[in-house]
Amino acid sequence: MLTDDERLALENLPMQLAVLKDDQDIVREGDSPSRCCLILSGFTCTYKVTKEGKRQIMSIGIAGDIPDLQSLHLKVLDNSIGTLSTCRVGFITHDDLRNVCDRYPRITAAFWRETLIDAAIFREWMLNIGRREAYNRIAHLFCEMLVRLRAVGLAEDHACDLSITQGEFADAFGLTPVHVNRVLKQMRADGLIEITGTRLRIPDWDRLKEVGEFDPTYLHLEQQDLAA
Numbered sequence: 001m002l003t004d005d006e007r008l009a010l011e012n013l014p015m016q017l018a019v020l021k022d023d024q025d026i027v028r029e030g031d032s033p034s035r036c037c038l039i040l041s042g043f044t045c046t047y048k049v050t051k052e053g054k055r056q057i058m059s060i061g062i063a064g065d066i067p068d069l070q071s072l073h074l075k076v077l078d079n080s081i082g083t084l085s086t087c088r089v090g091f092i093t094h095d096d097l098r099n100v101c102d103r104y105p106r107i108t109a110a111f112w113r114e115t116l117i118d119a120a121i122f123r124e125w126m127l128n129i130g131r132r133e134a135y136n137r138i139a140h141l142f143c144e145m146l147v148r149l150r151a152v153g154l155a156e157d158h159a160c161d162l163s164i165t166q167g168e169f170a171d172a173f174g175l176t177p178v179h180v181n182r183v184l185k186q187m188r189a190d191g192l193i194e195i196t197g198t199r200l201r202i203p204d205w206d207r208l209k210e211v212g213e214f215d216p217t218y219l220h221l222e223q224q225d226l227a228a
Contacts, residue, residue: 006104013100015090022163026068026081026089033071035093039063042087043163047171048079057172059121060084060145060164064152069115072097085163113220120218129174132213134183137173139212142193144219146202151221159201 002010015038020026026037029048044061058079061067067081072094101108124144128137145162149155166184170177187193192208194201202208 002106002110006107009100009104010107013092013096015092017088017090020083020087020089022083022085022087024083026083027071027077028080029077031077032075033068033077033094035091036066036068036071036097037081038090038092039065039067040088040090042089043084044081044087045084045168045172046079046081055171056174057168058125059118060172062145062148062152063154066111066114067118069111069118072111084165084168117218117220120220124218134173134175134179135186136212138169138180138183138187139192139208140214141169141172141212142200142202143209143212143214143216146200146205147216147219147221151219157201158203158205159199161198162200163198 016035017040020042026044027033039061041063044065044067045057046059046061046067047055047057049055059067061081068077071077097111101111121144128140132140146155146158146160149160154160166180167177169175170180173180175183184193184195188195191203192211194203208214
């Protein structure tokens with residue numbers, strides 16, 4: 001837990017606010033940014049693209065995340081970050097972040113912890129995409145998103161808003177949109193999920209966790225955030 005002084009130092013960081021439309025790049029692979037992006041609302045994704053133009057989404061960012069925090073120490077980014085929905089973001093310069101880290105070592109440790117959790121999520125996604133069947137990998141991601149959104153107060157009663165298209169899910173799962181659509185229909189028929197517009201509701205949380213082989217340890221959240 002941060003002290004009041006540490007929290008105040010973070011709250012007082014100069015920030016340039018912006019509203020970005022969906023499907024808009026925040027930073028691109030090969031960029032050398034001089035600032036980091038704090039997500040205030042909406043969904044982003046970290047991704048890479050093949051020479052043929054096929055996109056692989058490797059993680060999804062939500063409110064409170066700083067998905068390009070590694071740019072503080074890496075001169076050139078090796079991935080891109082884009083919006084999946086309309087996003088409200090705050091840009092903080094590297095100089096301001098370094099200054100607050102120099103003054104408050106515990107904030108530096110907190111940032112370091114966040115990058116380690118990002119790496120843990122990448123590892124889990126690698127397992128999910130490489131070794132689970134489509135039905136199970138989609139169930140796993142729904143579990144992850146619900147737990148993460150609950151931790152920041154954006155989910156309740158096993159329901160949350162998830163403004164992500166089937167095409168974007170396909171890019172995250174290494175599937176075609178047609179395959180994603182087929183699996184979602186089957187999950188609805190099986191009573192695992194209900195989707196109304198962008199609203200996701202999970203009628204049977206324990207069953208969805210079992211299908212997705214979901215163990216939230218890799219998210220390293222407080223125990224109360226993991227409660228069903």
